[in-house]
Amino acid sequence: MSAAIAFAVLGASLSLNGVFRGWAWLVPAITTVFVVGLTLAVLRALRVHPVLTTLGGFLALVFILDFTFFRPESIAGFIPSGATLDTLGQFLKRAGETVVSETAPVSPNAGIVFVACAGLGLVALLIDALAVPLGMPATSGLGLLVVLVFPATIKPQGGGLPGFLAAAVGFILILGCSQWFAPDSRLQTDNAHGTGQLKRSMVIGGVALVLGLLLPLAVPGFERGTFPVGSRLNPWGVSNGLNPMITLGNSLRNPTGDGSITYATSSTAPVYLRSVTIDKFDGDTWAPDDREASRRIGPGRMAPDYPLPAELVRQLTVVDTGQFTSPYLPVPYAPTAVNGLSGRWSWDPETLSIRGEDSTTRNQQYTVYSALPSVTSATLSQDNAKPTSISQDFIQLPSNVPDIVKNTAKTVTAGANGNYAKAMAIQNYLRSSQFSYSLQAPVQGGYDGNGLSVLADFLQQKSGYCVHFASAMAVMARLEGIPSRIAVGYAPGHATGATVAVAGQEPLPEYQVDARDAHAWPELYFEGVGWVAFEPTPSRGVVPPYASDPVAAGGPSTNLHDENLAPGASTPAPSTAAVPPVAGPGVGPGTGTGSAAILYVTAAALLLAVLVASPRLVRSGIRARRLRPGGPVLAWAELQDLATDYGVPPVPSETARHFAARLSNSAVLGAPVAAASPSGADDDAGQHAVASLTGDFERQRYGPPAGVPADTAAEQANAAPIRIAAVRAAFRRNATWFEAFRADWFPPSLMSRWFQLLSTPFRWLGGMSTAAARRAAASWQRLFSSIRWRP
Numbered sequence: 048m049s050a051a052i053a054f055a056v057l058g059a060s061l062s063l064n065g066v067f068r069g070w071a072w073l074v075p076a077i078t079t080v081f082v083v084g085l086t087l088a089v090l091r092a093l094r095v096h097p098v099l100t101t102l103g104g105f106l107a108l109v110f111i112l113d114f115t116f117f118r119p120e121s122i123a124g125f126i127p128s129g130a131t132l133d134t135l136g137q138f139l140k141r142a143g144e145t146v147v148s149e150t151a152p153v154s155p156n157a158g159i160v161f162v163a164c165a166g167l168g169l170v171a172l173l174i175d176a177l178a179v180p181l182g183m184p185a186t187s188g189l190g191l192l193v194v195l196v197f198p199a200t201i202k203p204q205g206g207g208l209p210g211f212l213a214a215a216v217g218f219i220l221i222l223g224c225s226q227w228f229a230p231d232s233r234l235q236t237d238n239a240h241g242t243g244q245l246k247r248s249m250v251i252g253g254v255a256l257v258l259g260l261l262l263p264l265a266v267p268g269f270e271r272g273t274f275p276v277g278s279r280l281n282p283w284g285v286s287n288g289l290n291p292m293i294t295l296g297n298s299l300r301n302p303t304g305d306g307s308i309t310y311a312t313s314s315t316a317p318v319y320l321r322s323v324t325i326d327k328f329d330g331d332t333w334a335p336d337d338r339e340a341s342r343r344i345g346p347g348r349m350a351p352d353y354p355l356p357a358e359l360v361r362q363l364t365v366v367d368t369g370q371f372t373s374p375y376l377p378v379p380y381a382p383t384a385v386n387g388l389s390g391r392w393s394w395d396p397e398t399l400s401i402r403g404e405d406s407t408t409r410n411q412q413y414t415v416y417s418a419l420p421s422v423t424s425a426t427l428s429q430d431n432a433k434p435t436s437i438s439q440d441f442i443q444l445p446s447n448v449p450d451i452v453k454n455t456a457k458t459v460t461a462g463a464n465g466n467y468a469k470a471m472a473i474q475n476y477l478r479s480s481q482f483s484y485s486l487q488a489p490v491q492g493g494y495d496g497n498g499l500s501v502l503a504d505f506l507q508q509k510s511g512y513c514v515h516f517a518s519a520m521a522v523m524a525r526l527e528g529i530p531s532r533i534a535v536g537y538a539p540g541h542a543t544g545a546t547v548a549v550a551g552q553e554p555l556p557e558y559q560v561d562a563r564d565a566h567a568w569p570e571l572y573f574e575g576v577g578w579v580a581f582e583p584t585p586s587r588g589v590v591p592p593y594a595s596d597p598v599a600a601g602g603p604s605t606n607l608h609d610e611n612l613a614p615g616a617s618t619p620a621p622s623t624a625a626v627p628p629v630a631g632p633g634v635g636p637g638t639g640t641g642s643a644a645i646l647y648v649t650a651a652a653l654l655l656a657v658l659v660a661s662p663r664l665v666r667s668g669i670r671a672r673r674l675r676p677g678g679p680v681l682a683w684a685e686l687q688d689l690a691t692d693y694g695v696p697p698v699p700s701e702t703a704r705h706f707a708a709r710l711s712n713s714a715v716l717g718a719p720v721a722a723a724s725p726s727g728a729d730d731d732a733g734q735h736a737v738a739s740l741t742g743d744f745e746r747q748r749y750g751p752p753a754g755v756p757a758d759t760a761a762e763q764a765n766a767a768p769i770r771i772a773a774v775r776a777a778f779r780r781n782a783t784w785f786e787a788f789r790a791d792w793f794p795p796s797l798m799s800r801w802f803q804l805l806s807t808p809f810r811w812l813g814g815m816s817t818a819a820a821r822r823a824a825a826s827w828q829r830l831f832s833s834i835r836w837r838p
Contacts, residue, residue, distance in 0.1 A: 055217020317539030733777025
């Protein structure tokens with residue numbers, strides 16, 4: 048059964064290929080599930096109570112995870128310590144950042160691999176508990192479903208056929224094994240192993256497999272293709288909102304162009320619509336900082352916290368969001384007032400981002416008044432002062448920037464004097480012919496997202512889309528001492544040919560944007576000017592005049608949809624050889640996965656040995672304490688426990704003499720075969736030892752109040768270890784190998800106490816539930832009997 052469960056869980060985990068980049072995560076996953084399954088199998092073979100079996104499996108999971116991921120911080124390499132908990136917090140934080148900042152396939156860092164291994168181990172324990180102790184093997188498929196649903200919601204191509212088929216075969220094996228080893232008494236069969244049940248399980252599983260392939264065709268929520276290969280479980284439907292940075296690539300790859308927004312502007316050129324500012328960079332990911340404490344209610348009048356130049360270009364823009372749904376309001380930068388909104392809205396003085404407090408952008412029509420500094424290249428090139436009027440958060444340097452990012456920034460800006468020259472050098476480098484715009488290369492290369500590891504891979508591959516280019520320029524600008532942030536919103540879009548009439552204005556030309564125009568671009572701060580947008584993404588958006596450089600060779604800029612860009616048509620595919628392999632936990636340079644697997648298996652064997660040896664060590668300690676000079680009562684307790692270990696437990700209602708007589712006549716002490724056995728003399732020694740221990744106990748417990756003389760008591764205390772040893776030797780000679788093994792390694796006298804201790808809360812809850820049910824039944828009966836039925 049344990050083998051079937053391990054096969055099913057590991058088979059289902061194959062669907063995680065594509066969620067994680069490469070296969071470095073598979074070795075620790077196999078090791079974790081193998082150790083948990085082996086522990087459960089050994090404990091179940093030794094007939095340990097089901098509760099203790101599950102507890103032992105959980106302890107094995109904790110030990111193997113601790114050995115695999117936290118070995119340097121642990122006691123003896125596998126026992127958790129305080130330092131282990133600190134590292135665990137860091138791992139969980141890293142895993143959370145990976146989930147937030149990267150899209151599949153993600154880099155298999157130690158944090159996310161730890162979460163995956165822990166999850167698979169817990170799923171194995173859940174399936175085992177459902178299939179064996181609870182006797183509900185069919186419901187064990189819920190655990191496999193948990194593993195399959197996760198990649199089905201993450202990977203665009205679905206869970207994948209290998210993982211689905213392996214999980215299906217494993218589920219069938221679980222059903223078959225459950226009937227083979229624990230047949231259902233309700234089924235008519237003459238064989239204890241349930242003949243024919245494995246065949247029935249295979250038929251039922253095959254029918255379920257066929258239904259699983261056909262049913263999604265008629266169930267809403269599955270996208271194109273046949274589950275599980277060509278479709279993706281999408282119970283939320285198509286999102287019309289813009290999720291900052293994280294799903295921007297999915298919006299660009301959306302061929303339907305959902306979330307259409309129209310706007311009309313007084314500007315001489317189409318404008319960027321800005322939804323949210325990404326300015327919080329903790330060293331691993333970019334994320335928006337909403338600054339709840341400093342937000343102000345009502346965008347009817349807005350002004351930034353930093354000074355603006357006297358010469359400003361003022362614009363008016365009318366926006367209709369239609370079905371676009373987002374908590375952040377798309378507006379041209381920099382807004383000074385927004386009129387016509389329904390609902391309650393707040394804005395951030397640092398970034399001028401507008402967010403709904405009790406409403407969204409859906410079906411909003413509003414007018415935006417904006418003012419931009421009149422910026423020229425000459426103005427920017429004169430500003431070399433260190434910024435002092437904004438928060439230092441915008442210049443915060445992460446502590447773990449990859450060397451390739453540092454070296455690239457240093458090389459690109461070498462010889463550039465001033466912040467503007469450095470900014471132009473970075474933009475020109477990213478827009479050069481070395482880089483290409485591609486929506487698919489990051490997905491295929493496994494670096495889709497905005498983390499630092501993703502940025503390092505992007506600078507090696509030199510192919511990506513706006514998220515990668517904007518993040519690269521923002522990070523390199525901060526490395527050069529220039530405050531930076533990332534704006535997320537929409538590129539200018541395309542003209543519809545219509546005009547919009549606005550009171551006091553000439554008819555304004557109308558433009559339209561949708562999900563395919565989703566865009567991210569960096570903004571750099573210049574003292575005395577404010578935040579200035581740049582466009583490092585080649586063949587995307589519009590390069591502003593102050594940032595245009597005829598030396599840049601990135602091709603003509605455009606604001607057309609992605610289908611008109613034809614990525615890959617004129618640019619070579621990125622090389623995959625440049626991406627260094629990612630080492631999994633415990634696998635470093637020069638270490639093969641074979642040696643790592645041997646190390647993991649060895650560690651698992653050591654952990655299992657410690658777990659198996661613990662009952663014997665505890666039982667030996669109890670015996671040693673009892674056999675110290677302590678009197679006949681402790682020696683009698685040891686005799687009873689020793690008899691329990693070998694299958695002759697005492698009965699609560701019998702006297703000491705009756706128990707001794709029953710023990711003397713039992714086969715385990717050698718009474719029935721004493722005459723014909725060559726070891727009859729040794730068995731007689733055991734018989735005499737039992738009689739002596741019984742007599743000493745009766746004299747101590749039921750003798751005169753004066754007690755026994757001191758010299759007699761000392762003689763009894765010294766003789767007790769010898770007599771117990773004689774009884775134990777007789778037991779071992781007459782017991783089978785299995786009885787002797789169980790008595791030594793898993794003594795029933797100790798295991799029963801452990802079970803009683805663990806089951807105490809459950810018995811208490813069960814008693815309370817039973818009492819409550821009885822009271823409820825009595826109340827109902829009294830109520831029912833009080834009703835007099837009239838004809």
